[in-house]
Amino acid sequence: MKIQEILAANKLRQQEAKKLNVRAGETLFKVFSIAELTAWVMERLSGARRLMEIVNTETLRLPELDPSLVGKVLTDNPDKINVLGREVAVEYSEYRREPLIRIDFRGDYSKDWARLPVEGVRLPSNREVVLYSAIDGHSYYVEAPSSQFAPKVREIFNKQQWETWTTRPEIVLPDPNSEGSEVAATVEATYGTCVVTGQPLTAFGTVVVKGYRHYSTDPYFEGKWFHGRDEADTERAQTVGKLTALRIEAFENQLLAVARTAAEQAKVCIKDLYGVYQSFDRDSQVRTALYERAYGYLPEKVGDLQTWVAETHVLAEKARTEIREEEARRNRPEIREVRIDRRGQNRKPELNGRRIDSSESFQFTPSWFWSDLLALVDEFGRGTTAFAIFKGEDPLMLAMTKRELELLAPKVEQAMTDLGSSPTDEVKKSFWRELEGVRPKTRENRIPVKHHRVETEKKSFGLGADAWGGLDDLKL
Structure with a gap:
């Protein structure tokens, strides 16, 4: 049974x-693990396989603990110590490094x-203890190193005053939209x-940036x-930076809105100009650029929008210039050679009714003027070739020679302004007398007209017997 006593002593x-x-x-003391203890015992068995083969069982006994070291540990780390005049127990636990006092x-x-001392409560070994205690005015136990x-505890009670503080002064918040x-x-x-x-306990208030919106x-x-003031001042500095950033952002948004408005207005103008270009019979780089600007996407950034608008x-000015040139080209009087076909002659009074084919298309000249002037030209015509002034595709004047056309032009222009669209017979007679100065005064070339057709490059118009309306009043 001696071996059992040795094993029990080793465990203890x-x-x-x-x-x-x-x-x-x-x-401070060696504690053998199972592996270490097994190796230690096997070494002392010296190959023995049965109890009777063990020569000396005392060799299996673990060495005793050093008594002097044991005494020092017990002295330096006592079971009880005095705290503020009260003797309290000290708890040691393998789950907590520091000793605990309740x-x-x-x-x-x-x-x-x-x-409690500032340096805390310490054991003779100079180890600081942890205090665990209930205090009046607080619902929970407090645990902390003694120092x-x-x-x-002071923080707990001061925090209670902070949490129950209801008379906090108002802090004025800045307005990012107000410049001052x-x-x-x-x-x-x-x-x-x-x-x-x-x-007194002092609080420091300032404006901070909200964590979420x-x-x-x-x-x-x-x-x-x-x-603390330092913490408040740090937060205030961040708020100043945020306010500055918001105002910069607002200014940039304002610039963006202005630039976008200008771009949208410019886009409307470009669409109008492109609509005018669609009536042109020719393509151009300007027309293509107008289309891309009118129906493309606008830039997103301020600088890009401003560049786009400029x-x-x-481009718009260039387009207007081309449009003016095109309109001037269309409206510019142009002298063309035309041919007059005579298709019969009849002086019967019943055929003298007024009729002008396609007269509505001659928007620049009253119908009565056309019939009389063409009849006059034919009256003194010396052949089938004549010259006409065209504005776009509409004829304005007709004469047998270019020289006659140049002489007639200023008088016709003034007459058109003075006479209007419905002149009286007396006014018409006066007009024709004004033209007598530039026409040969002879009847030899007079040819009665039943119907004339003036053929141009792209259109024709007819004249009826009303051409006699102005000729009968002339005394040539």
Whole structure:
């Protein structure tokens, strides 16, 4: 049975070494693991396989713990110590490195926590203990190293005053849309009295940037109070930066809106110009550029929009120039050679009714003027070739020679202004007399007209017997 006693002693020795190490807070005594213990025993068995083969069983006994070291550990790490005049137990645990003291700071001892030494409560080994205690005025137990216990309790009670502080001064928030609105300076206010020193507790309020905004209409800033000035000043500096950034963004958005409005207006103008270009029979680079500008996408950035608008204005001016040139080309009087076909002659009065084919297309000249003037030209015509002034595709005047045309032009232009579209017979007679100065006064070449057709490059128009209307009144 001696071997059983040795094994029990070894187990007890292992447990004692472990407890002493926990009490000391460090490994002072060897604690064998199972593997180490097995190797240690196998070495001392010297190959013995049965109990009777073991020569000396005492060789299997673990070495005793050093008594002097054990005594020192027990002295330096006692079971009880004196704290603020009270003897309290010290707890050692393998799950906590620091020793723990459970002490009650309630009732008659409710203020004792404030008398704890600044350096904390320490064991003879100079190890600091952890205090675990209930305190009056607080619902929970407080646990902290002894040197930090009093500051923690003070923070708890001062924080209670902070949380119940309802008379906080208002902090004025800046308005990003107001040019004169700025971030207010950090303000100070007293919210209570320190439970340890009795000194006033000061809070520092400033404007901070909101951490989130649920809606676009929510403000960017809010007022907030801090325990320290440094923290408040840091937050204020960030708010100033945010306010500046918001105003820069607002200014850029304003520039963007102005630039986009200008671009949209320019785009409308370009669409109108492109609509005019569609009536042209020819293509051009300007027309292609107008289409791309009119139906393309606008840039997104301010600088790109401004460049786009400037380039569009240049393009629009170039387009207007081409349009004016095209209109001038279309409206420019042009002398062309025309041919007059005579298709019969009849002086019967019943055929003298007024009729002019396609007279509505001659928007620049009254119908009566056309019939009389063409009849006059034919009256003195010396052949089938004549010259006409065209404005676009509409004939304005007809004469047998270019020289006659040049002489007639100013008189006809003035007459058109003076006579209007429905002149009286007397006015018409006066007009024809004005033209007598540039026509041969002879009847020899007079040819009665029943119907004339003037053929041009792209259109023709007919004349009826009303051509006699002006000739009968002439006394040539």
